[in-house]
Amino acid sequence: MSRSALAPLAVVAPILAACVVLVAGRRAPRLVIDVLATATAAGVAATTGFLAASTLGGRAVTWSGGWSPVGGRSVGVVLVADPLGAGLACLAGLLTAVAMLYSWRYLASLQAHYHTLVLLFLAGLVGFALTGDLFNMFVFFELMGAAAYALTALRIEEPDSVQGGLTFAVINSLGAYLSLMGVGLIYARTGELGLARIGRALGGQRADALVIVAFVLVVTGFLVKAAVAPMHFWLADAHAVAPAPICVLMSGVMVELGVYAVARVYTTAFAGVLPGGVLRTALLVPGLLTVTVGSGMCLIQRHIKRLLAYSTIAHTGLFVVAFAVLTPGSVAGAALYVLGHAGIKGALFLVTGLLLDRFGSVDERDLFGRGSRRDPGGWFFLAGGVALAGAPPLGPGIGKAVAEDAAGRAGYPWLVAAFVVGSAVTGGAVLRAGLRVFLGLGHPPQPPASETQGSGEQPETPSLVRAVPRTMLAAIVLLLLAGALPGVVPPLWVAAGRAARMFLDRTGYAGQTLDAAPPTPVAPLPGLGWTTTGVVLGLVSVTLAVAVALLGVYRPRRAGWRGPVRSPAPVELLHRLHSGHVGDYVAWLFLGVAVVGALIAVPLLAGR
Incomplete structure (x- = not known):
């Protein structure tokens, strides 16, 4: 099969599988549906992974229906796969496969509707990453959105x-x-x-x-x-x-x-x-604001899923800042950062899901000391917090280090502070929650009246689980390993550098897409990887994260006070917004x- 056929196959396969799952789900056992959905997602990941590797030497262009350009003019719909777009599509396939593996013992009452929506979600993600048409970006945007809306409100009996x-x-x-x-x-x-x-x-x-x-x-x-x-x-x-x-x-x-x-x-x-300078300013301002708001809100949460969500907002701000620098090094750093963050943050959400399924709560105060030191999920959670802080040699750390180096080389060394502080605060908030829940350190937080609680929620399994199912544990381990790998696999650094250079080459993109021009050789970026400065800054971030966590766990409290406390004015303002x-x-x-x-x-x- 040619490379040009792989991109449409990766988009169409999950849609066809969703149709099959929906029909077969009426009669087939749940296990068959689980295996089919997981295998489809894994197949998409393998297809797009091969596509990402094969396009390091040049883009793969597919014109639907054979409507290829004539004289540089076109009327057809095009899919353009380059290493960065295909890599994101591969990431979507991998995450979906692991999510489906976790779901084997999960939401049993929903039958095949859940799997159908997830596969449609995957099709939207892959198509969005690969399309070279602006209107079709909107189409795939709506496909992934419609599936995501339904999946978010899956338990319609809960307001x-x-x-x-x-x-x-x-x-x-x-x-x-x-x-x-x-x-x-x-x-x-x-x-x-x-x-x-x-x-x-x-x-x-x-x-x-x-x-x-x-x-x-x-x-x-x-x-x-x-x-x-x-x-x-x-x-x-x-x-x-x-x-x-x-x-x-x-x-x-x-x-x-x-x-x-x-x-x-x-x-x-x-x-x-x-001009690039105008776009840089237009992205740096909201990007830095996103880091600030996300980090601040992450730090003051006791609802663990909300804590992780605000951590995602803060890290998204860092991704925006990295791209705004507009150099191959910064784009490569953002790509590696995204890879590491995806695995680690996914594992943290799955561990939090286990807490909900075991105790019916995701509230840091309600769960205080209820986790066991012998529970592997607790150590996975703490390891995830350290990784989010940018610890060498893990995946988020290499992305952070490369992006920091690129910002300094581009004349923006002050942006390094955003990466260090943003990663330290979010990692520290995760560590604080882990130390309280799984190790029982310190004392339960005194909840301000404005805080959102996470207690009394319904588990997402048919009943509270006592022992962690092996499929759920395997999914968490796979995500942690995937999040760590970008920091210790140098070939990924080389690939990220080439992908970034190809991504910024608009002339080559137009030439290969419209004129069937031969690909221009892309040289690797020199010096891309761990540096002494990157390691030091990573250790600084981890140290600050540990300090943030310990300060949260052991901060002084008023003797004899058990009721809600009044939030400081800035915190209260953030909550009200x-x-x-x-x-x-x-x-x-x-x-x-x-x-x-x-x-x-x-x-x-x-x-x-």
């Missing part, structure tokens, strides 16, 4: 589940429709929908108001999907009620695909008309659109 799914659906759908408006504007200007064709049509032109507005609207939906502040409010509400395996997919790859989409649309379609009201979140979304638009439009229009 919180319905509310979380509704908030997720309203905010993300609104972002998607704003993106569709931007697609319409850019189509009206260029008459094109293919990313490469749009790039050629806009190349060399001046950025007028229509192009600026179109770009801002297009990327708005992607920034919402990436949970970039102030468009991030939906994510914690969704993660708090979504099943643990679905949290793995949302935090591990769906959010990251939002950042990827902004990068892909800019580099292929708008880089010739919007995260009100849970959809109307408030819509208002923040439009504020975010206005801020991003101003950051792009003001310097461009003022410079004329």
Whole structure:
């Protein structure tokens, strides 16, 4: 089978399997459905993994229906696989396969509907990562979104589940429709929908108001999907009620695909008309705000799933900051960071799911000391907190180190502080929760009245489990290993450097897509990997994370006080901003659109 056939196969296979599962689920045993869904996801991962490796020497371009370009002009729909896009599709397949493995002893009453939605979710993720057409990005955006909304609100008998799914659906759908408006504007200007064709049509032109507005609207939906502040409010509400395996997919790859989409649309379609310096500012400001808000909210949570969700928001901000530097080194660092983060954060969500299934709670205070020191899940949780802090030689640490080095070389050494502090605070919050729950250190937290509790929740298994099923434990171990590997496998560093250079090569993208030009050889990035500075900064982050955790565990408390305490004013303000009201979140979304638009439009229009 040729490379050009692999990309459509990876998109179509989970859709066909979803249809088969839905029909067979009426008669087939649950085990058959589990095996079929898991095997399909594993097959997608193998297909896209091979595609990612084979495209290191050049992109694989597939024109649907054989409608290939003539004279550089096209009317067909194109899939363009390069190492970064195919790598993200492979990551989606791997995470889905592990999530399905975890689900073998999970949500038994749902039968095949759960598996069908997960496979459709996977198809949307893969298609979104591989498409070279702006309108089809919207189509796959909606496919993954519709499946994710349903999966988030899976337990429709619970009001919180319905509310979380509704908030997720309203905010993300609104972002998607704003993106569709931007697609319409850019189509009206260029008459094109293919990313490469749009790039050629806009190349060399001046950025007028229509192009600026179109770009801002297009990327708005992607920034919402990436949970970039102030468009991030939906994510914690969704993660708090979504099943643990679905949290793995949302935090591990769906959010990251939002950042990827902004990068892909800019580099292929708008880089010739919007200067890189303007985009850098427009991404650094919300990126740093996202790191700040995500880290702060993560630190003050007692609801463990919300804690992990805000950690994802903070790390997404770091991914945005890394891309905003706009160098091959920073993009390679972001790619490695995403790989490491996906495995580690997925394992943490699955351990939290086990806590819910064993004790009916994900509340740090309610679970204080209830975990056992002999419980492997506890040590996995603590190891995940250390890894999130950027500990060498683990996966998140190498991504953090490469991104920090790239920022310093590009003339932004002050950005290193964001990586160190953001990773330290989020890692410290995870460690604090682990030390309290599994080791019983310190004392239960004194809950401010404004904190969201996580006690009294329904388990996601038919009944409370006493012993951890082997399939669930295997899924956690696989994710931890996957999260650690990027830091200790040098060939991945070389591949990430080549993938980043190819990703930023808009001329090569257009040439291979539209002109069937031969691929340009891509040299590896020199010096990509662990450095002395990177190791030292990683150890500093871990040290700070341990300090944050111990301070949280052993901070002084008022003698004899057992009731709720009053939150400090900044903490209270953060809680009030995260009100849970959809109307408030819509208002923040439009504020975010206005801020991003101003950051792009003001310097461009003022410079004329």
